[in-house]
Amino acid sequence: MSQDKLELIRNAGPSVLPSLLLCDFGDLKTELARLEDAGTRVLHLDVMDGHFVPNLTYGMPIVEGIRRHSDLPMDVHLMISDPLRYAQPMVDAGADLLTFHVEAVEDAGAVAREIRSMGAAVGVALNPDTDLSALDGCLDEVDMVLVMSVDAGFGGQSFNPVALAKLAALKQSHPDLLLEIDGGINLKTIAAARAAGCDLFVVGSAIFKQDDYAAAIAGLDAEIAGGVS
Template structure:
């Protein structure tokens, strides 16, 4: 499933962007929350999540690129998040962090940057619904795809065949089939959709490429996975 990232949206017309993405066939939205500390960029917080929730029933996949994810987990859930993803590099005990988020009644994801050791994921893999493999260093949109993500996706898929896998960063029509073939289920896409003239055409092209790597497609939503 393709999840448009609102990081690349026109925030001066966020309602219009939401309508265009919905009309284009988006089935979930990816929201990047950045604190200017864990990553060198600032985006938005609970008011934007809450505002989007008031105007859509689409699942909201909230990616916490912040230094203290547990401090804001509850308020994000109250604002309307369906899935919260924290960075393994941001917490001392990832298994405990995952359980704390799960206790809030939402799906749990754990993210890892390209320069972080995959060994950090091991303690929490039995406690999360999804692993987000960053194919760029977290913090800014529009970066080039790092192929190390393909190796990581293949490794996780081989070891954990039932684990939901997501990838984020530099994904576009020319590489999304490779990402799917590596075992990815959910694809966060920003510029390739939001910078295009026709969101529907862009999403259709991405889905066609996914189908070319896997004829059955990838049809799991973050909200659905939480109920498995």
């Protein structure tokens, strides 16, 4: 990870980040090409371990495979119990930004410093029921905060507006910090997230369940523009 990739992520905002969890992994190269043609500037990967969250997704081989076919920055969301155990392998596989959950560690500041020493940018995530005070002591150590608007790892949940209040509070207290939101982001919710100060918007079904990725992303971008922070 070079500082250049972090700057690419910063400069992409406000931007839609497709969550590859819903893509066609049987034709990954084509999916990546479609996303790049649609104007994608950063990719989002959800890594789940079946322990910290009940779902199990993918690991380093998928990150490596994506890196072989795309130069886009990769934002890797570690929904796992022991983020430091897999952080270096993820960086070696091609991850540019690693985000761990504050609920999964005892000392978020120390974890952030360790990940940064591996050459990656660092994000910290928190679930809807986790108070912002849980981030005390680590905000000066991270490049980004991912505010979950649903509980990590659980599908079929409704957007929780508590995320908007958290985004607004973080924007006020740390205006230079990158802010990301994940969970239930679509044409109905994305403008409110932008108005609350969000920079990066993780989107799954609102892109991958559409026939035309470019049209889907353009529609989301238009809503972002209408919700100017």
